[in-house]
Amino acid sequence: MSTTAPVRPSAARERILETAFALFYAHGIRAVGVDRIIAESDVAKATFYKHFPAKDDLVVAYLDKVDGVWTGQLHEAAAAAGPDPAAQLVGLFDALRASCRREGYRGCAFINAAAESQPGTAVHDRTVAHKTAVLSWVHELAERAGARDPGALARTLTLLLDGGLASGSLDASPDAPDAAKASARALVDVATRTDGRG
Amino acid sequence: MSTTAPVRPSAARERILETAFALFYAHGIRAVGVDRIIAESDVAKATFYKHFPAKDDLVVAYLDKVDGVWTGQLHEAAAAAGPDPAAQLVGLFDALRASCRREGYRGCAFINAAAESQPGTAVHDRTVAHKTAVLSWVHELAERAGARDPGALARTLTLLLDGGLASGSLDASPDAPDAAKASARALVDVATRTDGRG
DNA sequence: CATCAGATAGACAGATCTGTCTATCGTTAC
DNA sequence: GTAACGATAGACAGATCTGTCTATCTGATG
Incomplete structure (x- = not known):
């Protein structure tokens, strides 16, 4: 004991x-x-x-916790797509679909927190740090996938992801995550094609 | 007088x-x-x-006002791209770039309002109504552009738009709107191609 | 046993928030 | 001129918010 x-x-x-x-x-x-x-x-x-x-200390701790959970889901979804980095870039969108389907889904906790905080505060900084971390993780994946412009691909994919997260709670129809994944597949495909037709 | x-x-x-x-x-x-x-x-x-x-009545009126302004900018940016609907689908992203560059940009007023309201309230409903209106406008544009799947294209483009709006204030680098526009161009191109190679 | 850290219950202060109400003042319309 | 209307100034109520403080209790360690 x-x-x-x-x-x-x-x-x-x-x-x-x-x-x-x-x-x-x-x-x-x-x-x-x-x-x-x-x-x-x-x-x-x-x-x-x-x-x-202070309350803000709790808010930052809350965001730390969300970061841990959400980042974990993202990594798991990517890993579930297999060893190919290009497939992982597409697979991570399964985490989006799972989140949006969850009861009580209310969008991205970080975007929501940013909406209630001011630039320069610890809470806002925590939000920016999270988004930066996700972007750089996707960037690394894009590099390993052999994308011609990993920066642009990572940027686009995170835009799709953020869009899905943000509008997932404003939208009754559940096809947004599917559309995001399908577009991600198309964009990854174009960005990693080697025959110069992209 | x-x-x-x-x-x-x-x-x-x-x-x-x-x-x-x-x-x-x-x-x-x-x-x-x-x-x-x-x-x-x-x-x-x-x-x-x-x-x-009540305060909420003012909030709804505020969202009405934002809707008028933002929808106007969107339509203007699309119109500035010329008469071709496919070009307009890409051109509307210029409104995103202009917004993100504006001093004091703090994301999408509707997503922010949704973050502070509960589903079922007038404020939240107003947010959903705005997003629905934008989606159906883009959908119509996609149809006129001859997209194979106008619904999917409209959905994807609004995801990119929302992602850009949401993360525009969380991101020091100004390349997000450019990446969104470039991806939009690629997606519109693929979706309207007639040679079946999309 | 003694000590000390962590937890508890809850009063309290001071600020702020939404919303109501009274009383007054100009301007316009008839 | 007078009645009606829109606006003004600001007191007030009642709730709620963050944060402080005191006094007490419990349980583990020395």
Whole structure:
């Protein structure tokens, strides 16, 4: 029993973060007060402010958590497409489809957070950092796929991805992710063709 | 002088809407209180609530205004590309580039509003209505361009557009709109090619 | 047993938010 | 001139928000 003691990142903190994860995403950041998070995570107010001195600290931690989850899904979807980098560039769009189909889907948490924050703040910076990381990961994939212009291909694919994420919650029809994937396939194909007909 | 009397949509109302337009877009909807709008538009509180019984009514009017402006820019950019519908489908992306370059650009007002509202509310519905209208306009253009699958092409192009709008404010580099336009050209080309090689 | 860190409950302060209400002032129309 | 209307200034209510603080409890470690 005492074996797992050293690794205990505070159950209360974990509960707060879990509650914030659900509430911030479902209702927006400003719409959810710390009082509600405190109540729903069964935590004392002093405990909350001990772990997160200000609400924005919690928001950044929330974005860190979303980053971990979403990046993981992206990588898994890419890996599931097999070893070929070009196929992975297409396969990652399966993560988009899965997300959009999820109950309570409400768009990209980062774009949403950016909509509620100002440039120069820690929250906004965290959003930019996430988008930059995704772009550079796709870029690397595009390079390994042998794209003629990996930068342009990566840019286009992330645009499609962001568009799908953003409009996925504004659109009843579920064909947006499919359209995104189909276009991604066409664009990857054109960008990696070697016969010069691209 | 009495000639223009019948058409006087209240100067105070216009001032309120103008102020809301600037503040809501720059700071987000929840971040701007009605008190601030009242103060900066030099209007009495009773006047404000006479024209907009609740804040949400002003938000919807704000989105109406944005819709008018943005749709106009979109149509103008398309028209500037000439009479060919296929060229217009590509040309409309010039509106994206112009928007992203504008000082104080902070993404798509509709996506931002959706991030701060709940499905089922008037504000959220207004956002969906805008996106639907843009999609059907692009769809019509795609049909006139003779696309094999106008629905798929329209969907893809609006995804690119939304992606550009959403990430335009999260990205220091200004090449996103150019990449979107280049991809749009490639996709339109493939979708309207008649030699069956698409 | 003693100590100390982390958690708890909740009062409190100060700001801010939406929305209501009263009382007054000009201007226009009849 | 007078009635009606739009606008003004600003007090007010009631809720909610972030953040602080005190006092107490619990459980593990020395």
